Structures are given as C-alpha cells and as structure tokens.
Amino acid sequence: MPMMSLDPPAQDRDLALSSNAWPFQEARALLEKRLKGKLPDKGYVLFETGYGPSGLPHIGTFGEVVRTTMVRNAFKVLAPDMPTKLFCFSDDMDGLRKVPDNIPNKDLVKAHLGKPLTQVPDPFGTHDSFGAHNNARLQAFLDSFGFDYEFQSATDWYTSGRFDTALLRVLECYDKVKDVVLPTLGEERRATYSPFLPVCPETGIVLQVPVIHTDAKAGTIVYKREDGQEVETIVTGGAVKLQWKADWGTRWFALGVDYEMSGKDLIDSVKLSSRICSILGATSPQNLTYELFLDAQGQKISKSKGNGLSVEDWLKYGNAESLALFMYQKPKAAKRLHFDVIPRAIDEYLTFVEKFPGQDEKTQLANPAWHIHGGRPPEEKAHLSYSILLNLVSVCHSEDPAVLWHYISRYAPGATPENAPMLGVLVERAIAYYKDFVLPEKTYRSATEAEIAAMAELRTKLAELPDSFSAEEAQNMVYEVGKGHENLGDLKAWFQVLYQVLLGQDQGPRMGTFIALYGVKETLALLDRAIAGEDLSK
Structure with a gap:
C-alpha cells in the first residue's frame, strides 16, 4: 500500500513554514524551538514511538506511528538536509505481570510471571520468547502499512551495554531522580521505591525491592530481597532495568530523542520523565499530547x-x-x-485525493491527502463514493463484486479492479459493511398517492433521457420534479421520499450519480415497482 512515503517531493519551504496543517506546525516547533535550526550532534533528528509488547499491536499503535510519520514527512520539507530516523521502541524487558486472555498455553506462560518478556517462553511456539513473538507481530503490522522505521528492543539496549552510560548517570543522580518520583507514589510504595529494578540472577524475575545502598563510583547498588538477604549488583549489562517513568526519561537522554507524542492519559508521566531527562543533563523531546478515542x-x-x-x-x-x-x-x-x-x-x-491535482501548492500542503501519502497521493480516475457503492449493493441485492463491477464499468468505461485498485478494495469493503450494518437496519415503506404521482412524473422524464447523459442532467431532472410537487415539502423531503421508498433508508446518495451508475432502464424498473406498491426489499 503506497502510504506514508518518506521521500516527499520538493516543496516551497516558505509555504510549508506558513502552513496551518498541524504536522507542519509540529515540525516547525521541533526545528525552531528544540533544535534551534541546527542538526543534533548525533547526526540525525530522532522521532520515537513506544510499544508495550505484552499485548498485540492495536489501533492506538497505528495512530501514534502514522501521526509521528506525518510530522516526520513535514519536517523533511522544512529541513531537507537534516537526516531523520524513526525508532519504534519495544519495552520488552518489562516483567510480565499477568497472563493475557487471548493466548494459548496459559500455564506455560504463568510459570514465568515476573520475568522480562524476552525471557518468557512463546506460547505460540513460533519464536524464542513471548516478547520476540509480539515484537515480530508489531513489525509485521507496521510493515503492512509501509511505514519507514527502525525497530529497537529494550532488552537489546540493556544487555548490549548501550544503556550503560545512561544507567551510570542515573546512579550518579540517584537521589534527585528518586525525589522526582516519590511524591507521585502512595505511602507504602514510597517506602520501597527505587528507580532500579534488579533482575534476580537465580530466578530471572524483575524484582521490586528496596535499594539500601548505592555506589556511583563502583557502578553498583545493594538491594534487600524478600527473604532479607542483601545482594550487591552492578547496574550495567542488563543486571537491572529501570522503573518505567525513570526508564522513559532515561531513554530520551540515552537515545537523544527529539520528538515523541503521547496520549492525554500520560500528561503527568511526560512532565515527570521530562524532569528526569533534565536532571540527567538532556532536553526532553518536543511532545504532542493527543486526545483519546x-x-x-x-x-x-x-x-x-x-x-x-x-x-x-x-x-x-x-x-x-x-x-x-x-x-x-x-x-x-x-x-x-x-x-x-x-x-x-x-x-x-x-x-x-480527487481534489489534490487541481489545487495550488499552498492548498495541497493543507490537504490531508498530502500528509497521508507523504506528498504523493495516488491518481485514480474511477472514483465513486462509498455511499454510492453501499446503495448500489442495496438495489442490486447481490454480494457478488462482479455484479457491482458490471454497473461500475458502464458508469466509468474501462474501469476494472486491476486499473482502479482503490475502487476494487472499496467494492469488497462496501459489500461487507452493507451486509453487517446497512441491511439489518433497512425499512422500506410504501409511497403515498401524492408521492406516487411525483415518482410517475420522474419516471416519464427519465425515460426521455438520451442514451448518453450526464449525472448532472439526471440530478437536475430529479430537482425539477421535486420543485413541481410542493405538496411533498421542500426538496430535502422529496429526496427523503426517494430514499425511504426506493432504498429503505432515511439518507442516500446524490440521485443523479446513482441513476447514471445504476442505469436509466434499471431505475425505471425500480420506480415501476414502487409505483405498483411492490415490496422492494425482495
């Protein structure tokens, strides 16, 4: 699917700088406020999204990655000489707290509760661990939409040593980091809180235990296990992981994250993690807070x-x-x-998408199609609205795509599922939507005498249409008939009569387009049945 191109066409930078489209506003703030117009020392601008791999990718995952990619595409226009990257970061070293409901072999997983997800056996039997399985699902999910990203694993960052410098910095700032988090915790949790969660060398479980001593020079902590035993451990090399709020701020520091968005429910966490990032010596990312669904x-x-x-x-x-x-x-x-x-x-x-080619550059930059397709929307001439397709399915009484394409090819000669792939997808989707949501709600009614008279006049006029006519001509004809029957009410009421009697619903398509698509002969037959009082649901 040609979505989210990361090679947007060259655009007028001044127009992009003045664009009111929110991705350009976000990109402009990133460039001017955080970066001060300069490329970071690491050599690229880093966008990030986070993922908790205890479950499968969901619609929120899609939303965060697609929106971040839109900002990244906009940034490419504003700063074409600055390289960018998008990290999709998986918190796969988190301890598994509970057994998910939607997996097989629950007992297998239950025996490993508390361990990092990458140390829990895969209940599906396809990967080395449950974390690896869900990470693979995430990557397949993102790949199916054509996103450009680099996958990053927390386990890899911790165990490879790439987090070591940041972990030692947290140890140096231990009390300051701890003091930021403590006011947000309950009394009982405050008594045992530490930013560091040791990984038990015997059981592999991520421990939530009190830390009783720290040694920044040695790079070690001493913690007390539940059995009272005091254990000393290094904080590097994957021997510990950070509590998630400290982890988030430390990740920003370690990776040099420049942009990350998050949901409204994480506003307080963003503030807290930003303070931790600042304590460690870095500036927190530019952030967009999005609302929830x-x-x-x-x-x-x-x-x-x-x-x-x-x-x-x-x-x-x-x-x-x-x-x-x-x-x-x-x-x-x-x-x-x-x-x-x-x-x-x-x-x-x-x-x-249909309007895009005819718009000037400034208007194109504000067109959502630019942001959905990275400045390169597809061009497909055989456009039919989804509502028209739904109504075509309705009057055809068929769930066979070939039947719909018979009518479509007459309306748009030469159109096929092969040369109009977008329409091809929507034909199949419309059939499914009609079957599940439209059909159960359909209620046809019989026409009144006054309505029959109006439909009879419409039938007469439609029969006079030439073989070659435009949807606009048919639409004007429907208008004229409605204007001549004021006893039915205004034009809106007249169209509702047609929708309720002919289609069994209160709202419907533009009738001229529908007639051109369905065909005059077929529309006349439909009107004849309605005028005769037949049951149009059959």
Missing part, C-alpha cells in the same frame, strides 16, 4: 473492555488510507471511534 456512548475506549474498533475491524469495512485520515483529523480532540464513522471517513478521503 471514545466509543459509541462517549466512553473512553479500553482494550480490556473491548468497547472500541480494532485496526482489523476498520480494514474489514474500509481502506487503511481512510483510517489514516481519521487519525490526521483533529488529533487534540476526543473522537468517537465506532463503525458508523467509517463510511464518512472513506468518502472524505476520496474527496481530498
């Missing part, structure tokens, strides 16, 4: 509750580009994420 009832979406959409749900009924559009729009506003938002998102996406 809501379900159909306006409640916060929770993975444990299962009250939201998954990426798989969305892709069953829509394309990935429309999901990217949903993520692009108003990231700082809470939005309902439910099945009924999919058709609108698809049609809005199609409209943005």
Whole structure:
C-alpha cells in the first residue's frame, strides 16, 4: 500500500513554514524551538514511538506511528538536509505481570510471571520468547502499512551495554531522580521505591525491592530481597532495568530523542520523565499530547473492555488510507471511534485525493491527502463514493463484486479492479459493511398517492433521457420534479421520499450519480415497482 512515503517531493519551504496543517506546525516547533535550526550532534533528528509488547499491536499503535510519520514527512520539507530516523521502541524487558486472555498455553506462560518478556517462553511456539513473538507481530503490522522505521528492543539496549552510560548517570543522580518520583507514589510504595529494578540472577524475575545502598563510583547498588538477604549488583549489562517513568526519561537522554507524542492519559508521566531527562543533563523531546478515542456512548475506549474498533475491524469495512485520515483529523480532540464513522471517513478521503491535482501548492500542503501519502497521493480516475457503492449493493441485492463491477464499468468505461485498485478494495469493503450494518437496519415503506404521482412524473422524464447523459442532467431532472410537487415539502423531503421508498433508508446518495451508475432502464424498473406498491426489499 503506497502510504506514508518518506521521500516527499520538493516543496516551497516558505509555504510549508506558513502552513496551518498541524504536522507542519509540529515540525516547525521541533526545528525552531528544540533544535534551534541546527542538526543534533548525533547526526540525525530522532522521532520515537513506544510499544508495550505484552499485548498485540492495536489501533492506538497505528495512530501514534502514522501521526509521528506525518510530522516526520513535514519536517523533511522544512529541513531537507537534516537526516531523520524513526525508532519504534519495544519495552520488552518489562516483567510480565499477568497472563493475557487471548493466548494459548496459559500455564506455560504463568510459570514465568515476573520475568522480562524476552525471557518468557512463546506460547505460540513460533519464536524464542513471548516478547520476540509480539515484537515480530508489531513489525509485521507496521510493515503492512509501509511505514519507514527502525525497530529497537529494550532488552537489546540493556544487555548490549548501550544503556550503560545512561544507567551510570542515573546512579550518579540517584537521589534527585528518586525525589522526582516519590511524591507521585502512595505511602507504602514510597517506602520501597527505587528507580532500579534488579533482575534476580537465580530466578530471572524483575524484582521490586528496596535499594539500601548505592555506589556511583563502583557502578553498583545493594538491594534487600524478600527473604532479607542483601545482594550487591552492578547496574550495567542488563543486571537491572529501570522503573518505567525513570526508564522513559532515561531513554530520551540515552537515545537523544527529539520528538515523541503521547496520549492525554500520560500528561503527568511526560512532565515527570521530562524532569528526569533534565536532571540527567538532556532536553526532553518536543511532545504532542493527543486526545483519546471514545466509543459509541462517549466512553473512553479500553482494550480490556473491548468497547472500541480494532485496526482489523476498520480494514474489514474500509481502506487503511481512510483510517489514516481519521487519525490526521483533529488529533487534540476526543473522537468517537465506532463503525458508523467509517463510511464518512472513506468518502472524505476520496474527496481530498480527487481534489489534490487541481489545487495550488499552498492548498495541497493543507490537504490531508498530502500528509497521508507523504506528498504523493495516488491518481485514480474511477472514483465513486462509498455511499454510492453501499446503495448500489442495496438495489442490486447481490454480494457478488462482479455484479457491482458490471454497473461500475458502464458508469466509468474501462474501469476494472486491476486499473482502479482503490475502487476494487472499496467494492469488497462496501459489500461487507452493507451486509453487517446497512441491511439489518433497512425499512422500506410504501409511497403515498401524492408521492406516487411525483415518482410517475420522474419516471416519464427519465425515460426521455438520451442514451448518453450526464449525472448532472439526471440530478437536475430529479430537482425539477421535486420543485413541481410542493405538496411533498421542500426538496430535502422529496429526496427523503426517494430514499425511504426506493432504498429503505432515511439518507442516500446524490440521485443523479446513482441513476447514471445504476442505469436509466434499471431505475425505471425500480420506480415501476414502487409505483405498483411492490415490496422492494425482495
């Protein structure tokens, strides 16, 4: 799928600098406020997203990576000479706290609770560890959307020694780091808190135990186990890991992260981790706080509750580009994420792509299609709205894509699933959406005498259309008939009559386009059945 190109075309930098599109605003703040217009000493600008691999990738994972990539693409336009990287960082050295519900061989995993995820056996039997399995799933997930990123493993950073300098720096600043975290903890937790979590050399479990002595020069700590035994350990080489808030700030310090966004629920954690990063001697990343998703009832979406959409749900009924559009729009506003938002998102996406070639450069930079496709939206002439496709499925009473393509090829001669791949995907998705959500809600009604008279006049006029006619001509004809039957109400009421009687719903497509797609002969037959009082649900 040609999404998220990281080779955006050369653009007028002044236009990009003045663009109000939020990815350009974020990129501009990163360039001017954090970087002061200069390339970091490490030689590249680092964008990061984090991932907790105790579960599978979800829609929030997609949202964070796609939005970060949009900012990265915008930054490439503002600073084309500055190399950039995106790290997708997996916290796979975290101790597994509970057995997930959606895995096989639960007893196998249960026997290893508390160990780093990369030391827990893979219940699926396909990888060296549970962490490796979920990391592979994450990478396959990201690769399927064409994201450009570098995968990073916490286990690798800790055990390879690449975190050693940062860990020793935390040890030097031990009391200051600890004092930042303590006020956020309950009384009982404060009594035993330490930024360092030793990994037990005997059991491999990540221990939450009190640290009773630190030695910055030696690079060691002494902790007290539950059995009362005092144990000395180095803090380097994977012998310990950091508590997650200290870990986040230390990671920013160690990697030199320049940009990372996070959800509203992590605002306090961002502040705390930023203070830790500052104590260690670095500047925290430029941050965007995005709002969380809501379900159909306006409640916060929770993975444990299962009250939201998954990426798989969305892709069953829509394309990935429309999901990217949903993520692009108003990231700082809470939005309902439910099945009924999919058709609108698809049609809005199609409209943005269709308008793009005819827009000037300034308008293109503000077009979401630029950000979804890294400045290179696809060009496909055979555009039909998703709502039109849904209604075509309805009147055809068929779930066979070939039947729909029979009508589509007449409306757009030469269009095939091969040369119009975007439309090909949407045809199949529309069939699925219609079957699961539209069909169960359909309620046809019979027309009144006044409505029958109006439809009879419409039938007469449509029969006079020439073999070659435009959707606009058909639309104007429907308008004229409606204007002549004021007893039905305004034009909106007239169109609702057609939707309710012919399609069994309160809302519907632009009728001129529908007639051009479905065909005059077929539309006349549909009107004849309605006028005769037949049951159009069959």
